[in-house]
Amino acid sequence: MLYKIQLVSPLRKLCGGARQHAHVDQNNARRTTVFHPSSSRSPLIPRSQPVSLARSERPLLQRLTRERERERERGEPQAMAAACSFRSVARAPPPLRGLARRGVARCCSAAPPSGGTSTSSSKLVLEVKERLEREHPGLPTGRNGRDDEEMILWFLKDRKLSVDETISKLTKAIKWRQDFQVSELSEESVKGLYQTGKAYVHDSFDIYGRPVLVVVASKHFPSKQDPVENEKLCAFLVEKALSRLPLGTENILGIFDLRGFQVENGDLQFLKFLIDVFYYYYPKRLGQVLFVDAPFVFQPMWQLVKPLLKQYASLVRFCDVETVRKEYFTEETVPPDFRN
Numbered sequence: 001m002l003y004k005i006q007l008v009s010p011l012r013k014l015c016g017g018a019r020q021h022a023h024v025d026q027n028n029a030r031r032t033t034v035f036h037p038s039s040s041r042s043p044l045i046p047r048s049q050p051v052s053l054a055r056s057e058r059p060l061l062q063r064l065t066r067e068r069e070r071e072r073e074r075g076e077p078q079a080m081a082a083a084c085s086f087r088s089v090a091r092a093p094p095p096l097r098g099l100a101r102r103g104v105a106r107c108c109s110a111a112p113p114s115g116g117t118s119t120s121s122s123k124l125v126l127e128v129k130e131r132l133e134r135e136h137p138g139l140p141t142g143r144n145g146r147d148d149e150e151m152i153l154w155f156l157k158d159r160k161l162s163v164d165e166t167i168s169k170l171t172k173a174i175k176w177r178q179d180f181q182v183s184e185l186s187e188e189s190v191k192g193l194y195q196t197g198k199a200y201v202h203d204s205f206d207i208y209g210r211p212v213l214v215v216v217a218s219k220h221f222p223s224k225q226d227p228v229e230n231e232k233l234c235a236f237l238v239e240k241a242l243s244r245l246p247l248g249t250e251n252i253l254g255i256f257d258l259r260g261f262q263v264e265n266g267d268l269q270f271l272k273f274l275i276d277v278f279y280y281y282y283p284k285r286l287g288q289v290l291f292v293d294a295p296f297v298f299q300p301m302w303q304l305v306k307p308l309l310k311q312y313a314s315l316v317r318f319c320d321v322e323t324v325r326k327e328y329f330t331e332e333t334v335p336p337d338f339r340n
Contacts, residue, residue, distance in 0.1 A: 251287035
């Protein structure tokens with residue numbers, strides 16, 4: 001059975017899942033809603049029970065009937081019948097034309113082409129390169145120099161493509177390399193400390209394909225060893241580890257073996273240098289740092305160093321030897337100092 005209910009505008013929201021259809025009479029003063037309160041089969045008026053409609057309302061009913069037939073042919077769920085509700089009867093906005101249509105097209109294709117990012121980066125690299133040549137002509141050129149485009153691009157990524165910040169940080173790094181004579185460092189030049197075994201680059205990669213730099217803290221004696229020589233050994237080993245980076249790998253793993261660490265092994269000054277090395281001179285080259293079996297006496301030093309690391313403190317993981325063996329290496333590749 002069909003019911004007619006007249007509702008004064010605005011139409012209240014009907015409950016109970018009733019399917020509804022609204023049309024406007026000739027004087028637009030009232031809206032008439034025809035619905036079937038118990039049926040969920042069709043939101044439309046059954047053809048077998050015609051209702052007297054004004055001439056101006058017949059095209060509306062015909063359009064809704066055609067939409068329902070197309071919906072039934074597509075086999076869409078009954079939930080789609082909501083498209084025939086009172087809201088769907090409201091006049092649709094006119095189709096976009098001219099500039100408006102072209103604006104939508106631009107919005108939909110706003111993503112840059114595949115080579116857009118590389119082209120933009122190349123322009124920034126050239127801009128940095130030209131400014132370094134103009135503003136810092138005294139800096140060396142060549143590999144790791146002011147015209148090394150690969151190095152410029154790496155610092156650009158570190159500085160989130162900020163040209164000014166890249167130039168500032170890159171200038172500092174190149175000057176440090178020049179003053180520290182990094183390119184002239186060799187195993188022979190650091191032979192004295194290198195032979196102590198206090199630090200070395202492991203022969204094998206970790207399971208993630210990263211070169212591994214190991215530091216044995218119990219063999220570090222700042223009161224007996226030249227701090228400059230310690231810094232040179234550090235720079236040499238970082239360079240050696242980075243030179244072994246496989247294709248597609250961008251950073252290294254650092255392991256600090258803290259077993260046997262004593263107060264006399266603590267060296268806050270060297271740790272500050274180490275932070276500068278990986279922040280200013282080799283940014284984003286240290287993927288993770290493992291502090292292995294840290295004793296209680298190491299905690300005060302860590303509390304001093306942690307604020308200096310800022311957000312990079314998240315790279316540090318305290319773990320034991322078993323974790324190093326099982327999570328970072330295979331039985332064949334684990335460093336000798338961490339084997340059973």
